[in-house]
Amino acid sequence: MPRSRLIALQILVAIIAIALWHLLSTYPVFGKILLPPFFFSNPLDVAQQIIAWFVSGVIWKHLWVTLIESILAFVLGSIGGVLIGFWFARQPRVAAVFDPYVKMINALPRVVLAPIFTLWLGLGIWSKVALGVTLVFFIVFFNVYQGVKEVSPTVLANARMLGMSERQLLRHVYWPSALSWMFSSLHTSVGFAVVGAVVGEYLGSAAGLGYLIQQAEGVFDVAGVFAGMFVLAAFVIVIDAVVSMVEKRLLVWRPLAIPDEV
Amino acid sequence: MAENAAKPAVGLSDVSIAFRLASGGTYTAVERATLRIADGEFVALVGPTGCGKSTLLNVTAGLVAPSAGRVDIFGSPIAAVNRQAGYLFQADALFPWKTALENVAIGPETSGMPSAEARARAQGWLTRMGLGAFGDRYPHMLSGGQRKRVGLAQVLIRNPKILLMDEPFGPLDAQTRQIMGNLLLDLWSGDRKAVLFVTHDLEEAIALSDRVVIMSAGPAARVIGDWRVPLARPRDISEIKLDHAFHELHRDIWHTLKAEVIKGYAQSEGT
Numbered sequence: 001m002p003r004s005r006l007i008a009l010q011i012l013v014a015i016i017a018i019a020l021w022h023l024l025s026t027y028p029v030f031g032k033i034l035l036p037p038f039f040f041s042n043p044l045d046v047a048q049q050i051i052a053w054f055v056s057g058v059i060w061k062h063l064w065v066t067l068i069e070s071i072l073a074f075v076l077g078s079i080g081g082v083l084i085g086f087w088f089a090r091q092p093r094v095a096a097v098f099d100p101y102v103k104m105i106n107a108l109p110r111v112v113l114a115p116i117f118t119l120w121l122g123l124g125i126w127s128k129v130a131l132g133v134t135l136v137f138f139i140v141f142f143n144v145y146q147g148v149k150e151v152s153p154t155v156l157a158n159a160r161m162l163g164m165s166e167r168q169l170l171r172h173v174y175w176p177s178a179l180s181w182m183f184s185s186l187h188t189s190v191g192f193a194v195v196g197a198v199v200g201e202y203l204g205s206a207a208g209l210g211y212l213i214q215q216a217e218g219v220f221d222v223a224g225v226f227a228g229m230f231v232l233a234a235f236v237i238v239i240d241a242v243v244s245m246v247e248k249r250l251l252v253w254r255p256l257a258i259p260d261e262v
Numbered sequence: 263m264a265e266n267a268a269k270p271a272v273g274l275s276d277v278s279i280a281f282r283l284a285s286g287g288t289y290t291a292v293e294r295a296t297l298r299i300a301d302g303e304f305v306a307l308v309g310p311t312g313c314g315k316s317t318l319l320n321v322t323a324g325l326v327a328p329s330a331g332r333v334d335i336f337g338s339p340i341a342a343v344n345r346q347a348g349y350l351f352q353a354d355a356l357f358p359w360k361t362a363l364e365n366v367a368i369g370p371e372t373s374g375m376p377s378a379e380a381r382a383r384a385q386g387w388l389t390r391m392g393l394g395a396f397g398d399r400y401p402h403m404l405s406g407g408q409r410k411r412v413g414l415a416q417v418l419i420r421n422p423k424i425l426l427m428d429e430p431f432g433p434l435d436a437q438t439r440q441i442m443g444n445l446l447l448d449l450w451s452g453d454r455k456a457v458l459f460v461t462h463d464l465e466e467a468i469a470l471s472d473r474v475v476i477m478s479a480g481p482a483a484r485v486i487g488d489w490r491v492p493l494a495r496p497r498d499i500s501e502i503k504l505d506h507a508f509h510e511l512h513r514d515i516w517h518t519l520k521a522e523v524i525k526g527y528a529q530s531e532g533t
Contacts, residue, residue, distance in 0.1 A: 152353075152354075152355075154351050154353045154354065154355045155354075155355055155356075155357060155358075157320075157323075157325055157349070157351070157355070158349065158351060158355035158356075158416075159357075160325065160343050161323060161325070161343065161344075161347065161348065161349040161417075162368060162369040162372065162416070162417075162420065163343075163345060163369065163372060163373055163420070164372050165372075168372045172357065172360075172368065172372070173357070176357070176359040177359075180359060252400070253358055253359045253360070253361075253400040253401075253402070254358070254400075254402070255402040
């Protein structure tokens with residue numbers, strides 16, 4: 001399918017969905033409105049709300065807060081995941097000792113930690129960052145661990161024969177291998193950083209997109225909830241596009257780094 | 263050609279290699295193998311699949327420790343990785359995250375040469391390999407033959423005294439193999455290094471080498487034959503196969519090798 005046609009069809013889906021939403025929430029079908037505005041709002045109200053946010057400029061502050069939280073969660077979680085993943089992979093004994101605890105914490109639904117983080121770190125950004133970190137950490141950790149473990153034995157033997165010391169092996173073999181695995185999970189880990197930030201905000205905060213949605217919900221402002229969701233979706237799409245660009249650059253050496261089909 | 267110097271480049275004396283099996287017990291891959299390679303001598307090691315010839319090569323490289331016997335490199339016992347040797351692997355061994363140029367330059371770089379100098383020399387080697395314009399390609403963008411040539415440059419740029427090769431041209435198609443074989447002989451004739459070339463292809467072995475050493479089928483494989491190749495150099499791989507002496511030697515060696523190949527085949531089928 002040519003690209004222009006694909007995009008046209010993709011836009012068509014959005015138009016139909018919004019048109020249906022508008023019609024069903026405005027005009028009665030057989031004397032009954034199928035999507036009561038109280039529960040479903042309608043596209044015009046939602047659009048008005050979004051425009052109002054951008055015109056008055058309040059949205060920027062919230063977007064900024066969520067962005068900062070996501071970035072911090074991603075960076076800190078990644079650093080932790082890389083370091084610990086590397087350490088565990090190079091020290092199988094340490095990995096064996098900690099194995100049940102890693103599994104235990106990873107199996108825990110991270111949302112239950114949110115109240116504790118709020119208690120420890122307050123209502124500011126750090127409790128959200130902490131929540132995001134717990135999500136990002138494990139993705140990066142498992143990938144880096146795998147990356148170090150699955151270095152090709154031939155490449156490793158070759159590096160040894162080329163006269164590399166242990167430190168040079170780390171730098172030229174283990175490190176790039178681990179990073180390539182980490183980068184291949186970039187979309188997931190960045191996505192989880194955003195999830196951590198928004199869920200944290202939703203559960204208790206004074207700013208951010210999650211806060212905006214939660215506030216609107218608190219006063220049954222359904223238009224506000226939908227508006228918040230749409231802004232959040234656009235935010236995530238922009239971040240994902242940035243990640244794709246970064247990925248394309250970093251994984252240039254890999255065959256078929258990113259499949260281009262949708 | 264190969265005079266029996268006092269200090270052979272490689273001296274394997276009664277080398278045995280055994281592995282511990284997961285199920286308990288041991289598997290003896292090679293038993294009491296003795297092999298000497300003089301400096302500047304090109305030796306091909308031929309044997310049926312699974313006879314432990316690659317294992318013997320890894321012992322010479324210092325990647326695997328023998329369970330018994332001695333390994334001497336230029337008269338001194340081997341310690342850890344064999345620093346005098348360059349190793350061309352059968353499987354892809356290039357660093358996939360480095361470009362062709364970086365792959366070739368990495369050896370000199372890690373041994374302390376300034377990066378600019380290492381890269382200039384690497385570019386020279388790539389040009390010699392006919393890959394001068396491919397320096398910025400990553401391995402996956404190169405063909406199998408091109409990757410082998412980068413691998414050969416990566417090894418030769420360090421100027422090792424001994425060259426170890428483990429069926430290096432195995433994965434290549436027939437034409438590329440001949441081109442690579444001639445390229446190898448051409449490079450080798452420049453500064454004759456000691457070469458231990460492992461292959462299961464007897465024709466390739468005779469065409470390339472000064473001596474052909476035959477191993478028996480495993481387990482407990484041993485060296486069972488040693489033939490001198492009386493063919494003149496320089497050689498052209500595709501032409502030398504038409505030579506009368508080539509055929510005679512081939513028939514001779516094959517007579518010994520055939521029984522082992524059948525044995526080895528029966529064993530690998532049996533398990």
